[in-house]
Structure formats: structure tokens, C-alpha cells
Amino acid sequence: MAEQADVIIVGAGLAGLVAATELADAGRRVLIVEQESERNLGGQAFWSLGGLMFIDSPEQRRMGIKDSPELAWEDWLGTAGFDREEDYWPRQVAQAYVAFAASEKREWLRAMGHRVFPVLGWAERGGYDACGHGNSVPRFHITWGTGPGIVEPFERRAREAEKQGLIRFCFRHRVDELLTTGEHVDGVRGQVLAPDSAERGIKTNRDEQEPFEYRAQAIIVASGGIGGNHELVRRNWPERLGRPPKRMVSGVPAHVDGRMIGITEAAGARVINPDRMWHYVEGIQNWNPIWPMHGIRILPGPSSLWFDAEGRRFPAPLYPGSDTLGQLAHIQSTGYDYSWFILNQSIIKREFALSGSEQNPDITGKSWLQTAQRPIGRKGTGPVEAFKEHGVDFVVRDNLEDLVRGMNELSGDNLLDPADIRRQIEARDRQLDNPFTKDFQVMAIHNARKFTGDKIVRTAKPHRILDPKHGPLIAVRLNILTRKTLGGLSTDLNAQVLNEQGERIQGLYAVGEAAGFGGGGMHGYRALEGTFLGGCLFSGRSAGRAVARAVA
Numbered sequence: 001m002a003e004q005a006d007v008i009i010v011g012a013g014l015a016g017l018v019a020a021t022e023l024a025d026a027g028r029r030v031l032i033v034e035q036e037s038e039r040n041l042g043g044q045a046f047w048s049l050g051g052l053m054f055i056d057s058p059e060q061r062r063m064g065i066k067d068s069p070e071l072a073w074e075d076w077l078g079t080a081g082f083d084r085e086e087d088y089w090p091r092q093v094a095q096a097y098v099a100f101a102a103s104e105k106r107e108w109l110r111a112m113g114h115r116v117f118p119v120l121g122w123a124e125r126g127g128y129d130a131c132g133h134g135n136s137v138p139r140f141h142i143t144w145g146t147g148p149g150i151v152e153p154f155e156r157r158a159r160e161a162e163k164q165g166l167i168r169f170c171f172r173h174r175v176d177e178l179l180t181t182g183e184h185v186d187g188v189r190g191q192v193l194a195p196d197s198a199e200r201g202i203k204t205n206r207d208e209q210e211p212f213e214y215r216a217q218a219i220i221v222a223s224g225g226i227g228g229n230h231e232l233v234r235r236n237w238p239e240r241l242g243r244p245p246k247r248m249v250s251g252v253p254a255h256v257d258g259r260m261i262g263i264t265e266a267a268g269a270r271v272i273n274p275d276r277m278w279h280y281v282e283g284i285q286n287w288n289p290i291w292p293m294h295g296i297r298i299l300p301g302p303s304s305l306w307f308d309a310e311g312r313r314f315p316a317p318l319y320p321g322s323d324t325l326g327q328l329a330h331i332q333s334t335g336y337d338y339s340w341f342i343l344n345q346s347i348i349k350r351e352f353a354l355s356g357s358e359q360n361p362d363i364t365g366k367s368w369l370q371t372a373q374r375p376i377g378r379k380g381t382g383p384v385e386a387f388k389e390h391g392v393d394f395v396v397r398d399n400l401e402d403l404v405r406g407m408n409e410l411s412g413d414n415l416l417d418p419a420d421i422r423r424q425i426e427a428r429d430r431q432l433d434n435p436f437t438k439d440f441q442v443m444a445i446h447n448a449r450k451f452t453g454d455k456i457v458r459t460a461k462p463h464r465i466l467d468p469k470h471g472p473l474i475a476v477r478l479n480i481l482t483r484k485t486l487g488g489l490s491t492d493l494n495a496q497v498l499n500e501q502g503e504r505i506q507g508l509y510a511v512g513e514a515a516g517f518g519g520g521g522m523h524g525y526r527a528l529e530g531t532f533l534g535g536c537l538f539s540g541r542s543a544g545r546a547v548a549r550a551v552a
């Protein structure tokens with residue numbers, strides 16, 4: 001059968017777009033086959049906060065942060081915990097990625113018009129020792145324009161290449177099978193789905209209209225992870241994170257269905273590290289949902305008090321923002337799928353950020369004026385206040401006894417004893433009388449405020465939580481929220497897919513989340529954050545360049 005293009009890419013998310021634009025730049029003809037409608041171009045990245053890891057960036061230096069590739073690599077290793085034979089390629093990709101994030105990445109993006117917000121975030125702070133999990137320094141650079149701002153340069157380049165006849169999009173084309181001639185993967189087969197006029201992010205129909213089959217010299221799988229398929233998430237759930245949650249909310253749209261990973265496996269690919277995943281523990285049900293079971297992640301500052309379902313405060317160092325998977329394992333050990341933040345208006349105002357482009361209209365809309373107003377006044381951002389008012393997981397009361405009663409009513413489990421919660425909060429509040437303390441979380445607050453970014457916008461001035469001046473009191477029921485797939489299709493540094501014997505499969509490549517962000521899991525067990533979009537950029541670029549050479 002005749003070839004429809006030099007290369008077929010399955011998936012028009014960020015990783016697919018990056019690979020496509022690199023190929024088009026090299027003069028190759030690309031067909032992008034995407035199951036969703038044109039409105040969903042950019043996939044998950046559009047919805048993202050656009051947080052990116054750069055190492056030793058001008059923004060870090062301006063804030064007085066001393067970072068280096070050595071420090072970042074040490075942090076990466078302490079976080080990833082690579083310990084398997086199949087970590088050979090993931091580790092190589094991780095090392096190359098850290099070097100990229102410390103060198104070319106920022107300038108490469110800047111040349112396409114990408115910019116970042118000057119105040120950095122400090123994600124995954126760890127709390128163990130210097131060799132353990134976490135970022136030693138703030139490295140989370142938010143794209144000015146959030147998710148749409150990271151998609152835009154690649155969409156623009158892809159549209160230009162489309163005009164030149166180098167890129168062709170086939171939307172509503174769902175791939176069901178990879179085709180092979182001899183040992184060479186050289187085609188895709190699937191179904192054209194019925195048109196769907198739903199807005200971006202809304203689940204679309206799967207009504208089949210007619211079959212299709214396309215051929216090319218190489219196929220790049222850029223189909224994303226499994227987070228929208230809770231059944232798959234539960235099936236791959238590792239014992240080390242406790243039992244799989246019965247109830248979760250979805251941090252990703254329904255198209256993150258994981259199907260294509262199995263389809264690629266059926267064509268001979270090896271899937272590695274499927275038990276490694278990155279789900280959040282601060283999920284709240286979206287009061288205004290877009291996709292099924294839509295949850296939003298709170299990006300919390302360090303001051304909220306964290307209690308399990310039975311009202312026991314989390315042990316150190318599991319305070320907000322320290323160690324996502326440590327917190328997840330802890331919650332699952334309690335026998336309940338939820339936990340609680342208790343805080344007050346001063347803390348929500350300063351410390352609650354919500355992940356997602358639509359939850360940050362000021363930064364997404366690139367409005368300096370609105371963004372500068374964040375620290376002013378007593379209220380949180382519009383979206384945070386809207387959640388406080390409408391969110392089903394929020395309880396807001398003027399005194400602690402009423403608050404705990406509201407929490408018991410909300411959960412229906414009636415597990416919380418107001419006197420015991422009061423005892424724990426008063427004990428914590430007493431630790432604020434001196435500038436030093438034995439309470440690890442209070443130490444973490446003092447430490448955070450030594451970083452200017454946290455002091456200005458992310459960490460409330462230490463105060464007694466029960467002080468009425470800082471009220472009302474707020475409790476938030478936190479759900480487990482599915483998001484990222486850390487394992488995936490095993491690849492080499494050029495994103496070429498490997499089979500069970502570790503041999504390269506001719507013509508087959510995988511990028512982005514489908515490939516565990518490169519190599520089949522460049523994060524290992526845990527992530528430093530801002531590295532997922534980065535993994536899509538890096539693996540998409542590597543694949544685009546390598547495939548351009550291979551199909552020359």
C-alpha cells in the first residue's frame with residue numbers, strides 16, 4: 001500500500017506536536033492521527049499549569065537561588081530511586097533531560113516566544129536528608145500563559161507546516177492497531193469516529209463511522225498515559241502505596257485512556273514500570289466539572305494542618321508540599337481514601353493555588369494587573385473563593401466545634417472528635433510563641449519564608465490557626481486525584497521502542513507520557529515536578545530529530 005506520509009504520529013498532545021514540528025523542520029511529511037476533535041489540540045498540556053523545571057535559570061539567580069546541574073541530578077537520583085534492571089534507559093534519559101533543563105531548554109523555548117512568570121514555585125520539598133526525595137531549591141517555573149502558553153509555539157509551528165503541506169491532521173481518527181511488514185512497524189489501522197461538537201475537554205462520543213488504514217516509514221506513539229482510566233490505575237496499583245483507592249477523582253480528561261499503550265504492546269513493545277504512577281492527594285471535586293469525575297489539585301503552601309480521616313495529624317515530614325507519594329502511602333495505610341486540611345482565611349488566601357490553566361485566569365490571560373493583585377486583600381483568587389463557596393469538599397465555620405461537626409456531616413463517617421482536634425491545633429499554635437520550635441511543620445514554615453518567593457506570595461506569616469482575627473476556619477476534604485503515568489513504553493535515548501529482549505523495533509518510536517516521559521520512566525518512582533511537560537518536550541524533540549534522520 002502507498003505511504004500517506006514519511007511519519008505517522010498517534011496523538012496531538014504536546015509530545016506529538018513537538019515531534020511533528022521537528023520533523024517538519026527537517027522537511028519530512030507527517031500525518032497526525034488524533035482520536036479527539038480539533039478543539040482538543042494540545043491534549044493535557046492545554047489544561048496544565050505550564051510548570052517547567054529549569055536548572056540555574058536567570059529567574060532563579062534573580063531570586064538569589066543557587067542551583068546547579070550537580071545539585072539537580074543529586075535531587076533527581078534521591079527522588080527517582082532507580083533500582084531495577086529495566087531502569088537502564090530511564091536513567092540515561094533522566095541524565096540527558098537534567099542536562100537539557102540546565103542548558104538549551106530555556107533558550108530553545110524563548111526563541112519560540114515562550115516566557116515564564118518571574119516568581120518561582122518550590123514543589124516537592126522533601127523533608128528527609130540531603131540524599132533523599134525532593135527539590136533542594138525552588139525550580140518550578142510557571143509558563144506565562146500557563147498550559148496554553150506552552151502549547152502555543154508548537155501549535156503555531158505545526159499550523160505553518162500544515163500550510164506548507166508538511167503536516168496533515170486527521171482528527172476523530174482512533175488508532176486500534178499498529179501494522180507491521182516483516183519486522184518493521186509501518187502503519188496504523190483504526191476507526192474514524194463520528195464528528196463531535198463538544199467543547200474542549202468534554203468527553204466525546206466513540207461512535208464508529210468507517211475504518212481507516214495509513215502507512216509510513218515510521219510511527220511515533222504520543223498517546224498519553226492512563227490517568228483517565230481508573231480501572232487501569234487500580235490494576236497497576238503497587239502494594240507499596242497500600243490498597244488501591246475505591247474512590248478517586250480524575251485530574252485528566254477522559255481521552256487519557258491508556259488504550260494505545262496496550263495496542264503498542266501487542267505490536268511487540270515492552271512496557272516497563274507500570275506500577276510507577278504519580279497521583280495527588282490534595283484533590284477536590286470540581287464544582288463546575290468539564291470532564292468525568294473532574295478533580296482539581298490544590299497546590300498547597302506549608303501551613304495547613306493535615307489530618308487523617310480519624311483526626312490524627314500527619315507525621316513529619318508529611319506536611320503540605322513535601323512528598324506526594326509518601327502522603328499517598330500514609331493515607332492508604334489509614335483504611336480511608338480521604339484526608340483533611342484544617343486552615344483559616346489567612347492561609348487559604350496566601351497558600352492555596354489550584355493547578356490548571358482554567359483555574360488561573362490571571363496568569364493564563366497574561367494579565368500583569370490581575371496577577372499583581374493576588375497578594376492584596378483578604379480574599380483568595382476568584383477560583384479559590386468560588387471553591388470555598390460552591391465546592392462540596394469545603395466546610396467554612398466561625399468556630400472549631402461547628403467546623404468539626406460540619407466535617408463529620410460531610411464525610412458521614414462521624415470519626416472526628418472536636419476535643420481531640422482542638423488539643424492538637426492548640427498544641428501546634430503554642431509552638432509559635434518562640435522563633436524556634438520542636439514542631440517540624442512550623443520549622444518548615446519558618447524555612448519557607450526565608451525564600452523570597454514564598455514570603456511574598458506563597459506562605460502566610462506564622463500565626464495561631466485558632467486566632468479569630470485570621471478566621472473563618474476552613475476544612476477541606478482531600479480526595480485522591482489521578483494524574484500521571486510514570487512508567488510506559490520502553491525506549492532508548494532516541495525514543496525508539498524496545499521489545500521484550502531489549503532490541504530496537506524498526507520504525508516504532510514513543511514519546512511523552514506514553515513512554516513514561518522518556519525511556520519508559522525517566523522519573524523512576526517519584527517526580528520533582530515541572531518535569532512532565534519537560535519530558536514531553538525533550539522526548540518529542542529527540543524523537544523528531546532521530547526519526548528525521550532515520551527516514552531520510
Ligand SMILES: Cc1cc2nc3c(=O)[nH]c(=O)nc-3n(C[C@H](O)[C@H](O)[C@H](O)COP(=O)(O)OP(=O)(O)OC[C@H]3O[C@@H](n4cnc5c(N)ncnc54)[C@H](O)[C@@H]3O)c2cc1C
Pocket residue numbers: 010011012013014015016033034035036040042043044045046047048049050051052173174175176222223224225251252253255256257259260355356357484511512513514529530531532533534536
Ligand atoms: C490539569 C493538569 C495540570 C498539569 N500541570 C502540569 C505542570 O504544571 N507541569 C508539568 O510538567 N506537567 C503538568 N501536567 C502533566 C502534563 O500536562 C501531561 O503529562 C502532558 O501534557 C502529557 O502530554 P502527552 O502529549 O504525552 O499526552 P496527552 O496530552 O495525553 O496527548 C495524547 C493524545 O493522544 C490521543 N490519543 C490517545 N490514544 C489514541 C488513539 N488510540 N488514537 C488516536 N489518538 C489517541 C489523545 O486523545 C490525546 O490527544 C498537568 C496535567 C494536567 C491535566
